[in-house]
């Protein structure tokens with residue numbers, strides 16, 4: 440990720456859940472689950488993903504195929520390291 444959206448959203452949501460009183464037990468935190476890791480060069484980068492559910496003949500269990508997003512779904516910044524560098528230069 441080339442932005443702080445995930446951590447900022449997790450913090451904001453955690454705070455709202457704490458204030459809401461919706462849960463009987465104390466809230467420790469909220470974590471976004473739709474994240475994946477992509478090998479970019481020699482380093483792994485975090486990206487948001489949408490999971491595709493595959494239906495197979497004769498099988499109840501539906502395997503998931505994660506599709507990584509090229510752009511942050513919250514702020515629109517490219518999630519690819521090389522693209523972010525280009526966008527900053529221009």
Ligand SMILES: [Zn+2]
Pocket residue numbers: 442443444445511512513514515516
């Ligand atoms: Zn973002």
